[in-house]
Amino acid sequence: MPSPEGGTASEAGPPPIDTRFVRHVRAFAARAIGVIYPPSCAGCGGATADPGALCPSCWTGLRLIAAPFCPRYGTPFALDLGIDTLLSPRAIAEPPVFARARAVALYDDTARSLVHRLKYEDRLDLAQAMARMMSAAGKTLIAEADCVVPVPLHRWRLWRRRFNQAALLARPIARGGGRPFEPQALARVKATRSQVGLTRAGRAENLQGAFRVPPTQAARIQGRRVLLVDDVTTTGATANAAARALLRGGAASVDLLTFALVGDPAG
Template identity: 75%
Template sequence: MTALQAVATALRGLPRGVVSLVYPPTCAGCGSATADPGAFCPSCWSSLRLIEEPVCQRYGTPFALDLGVGPLVSPRAIAEPPVFGRARAVALYDAVARRIVHRLKYEDRLDLAGVMARMMAASGRTLIAEAECLVPVPLHRGRLWRRRFNQSALLARAIAASAGRPCVATALVRVRATRSQVGLSRAARAENLSGAFRVTAAEQHRIRGRRVLLVDDVMTTGATGNAAARALLRGGATSVNLLTFALVGDPAG
């Protein structure tokens, strides 16, 4: 089963439940009317750039061409190996994926977390199978107060519930309020996030000696994933992989 088929299968049979009473069925991408909750209209589905093999085994970036046999590693992964082991994502962060993420984060469409989590569970099934617990990338308490929810925690809890894995949502905290990453260079992003995360002493026993799957909505340069993974490894995790909904960047060469 290809990643595209797995994602399509994951989208079928979403429960209608209370969400259908609050939000009439609409396209997860553009908000136009659809027959079923969590479905995509034909235009959004055909425009969503789902990530398929072959991909860089470290960053999860798709290759523009199939380069043949064996595990593939992009030039970037060789030059700048990430702190986390492997990253996987559902789709490239193009117009449709961006709209889905923005509707969840800024339009309070919390019902979309279930749709996104199902797609992430399909794309990241290998990483989930290896994980012993899931940890969301946290927001600083000031930003959490303004937004009222952490989208990464919503995704992590939904994925963990479907996979039968524990979600340790409070193990990792953001101890420093960082400036927005928008517009920053890769080096500036890494500097901005240096020392921003810490594993809490009270929760350290829940990740010590465990294989952790870190969950976030979007990976841009990997700076957030690196900073969070570094804190988790220092806190005692044996390994850290990263699963996101979207990935910024063009296919690897």
């Protein structure tokens, strides 16, 4: 039978898919998966009502960072002195290369468990839930950013791990904030040794020359405000090295957003 365009009915292509039917199939599949794999707590693995949620015990164990905090490092203050621009002693003595840093929680108990399960137990599904919390904690930074760049892994470490946890967190943050995601804008060109056990000075020395903006990617960050994303801030050495490379590569400024922050509240 001829089609309106002059071809036969068989040439007109397959009939349109009923979107309601597709939604029903997806909903049924989600329910079936929920029966086979019941939702579990992202922190401890216990039963929860929703996938990726935290049980009450883990939620209360998450030491969320809230104001007041140091505007440079994002470290919470033990006391509220009523001064929003007050810098921590460390920010005065050791100003970071990045402009501002924010994190969801202190790296303790539940936060450590979440990071470790994502990073070392291949719980890639946790990235979405962690990214949502990071988006809330870094709302201002995201709104003022021109693009989002994850801290990269060296190619050999990426090959062994098979994924970059920073990129898994950065992608949904960029998408949710309507910002360009630039995973290739920064490269890790030096295979550094593990930072575990190194002093603050040792970490900084270990990361010298570790990052570079590839010449082919320079236009993506030229004159732009970059939001750098990673899973944990320890001493800030990695973020400083990455931010320095981005600034040398032409970025106008660099802010830092991580899930967890190592360190006690600032004095």
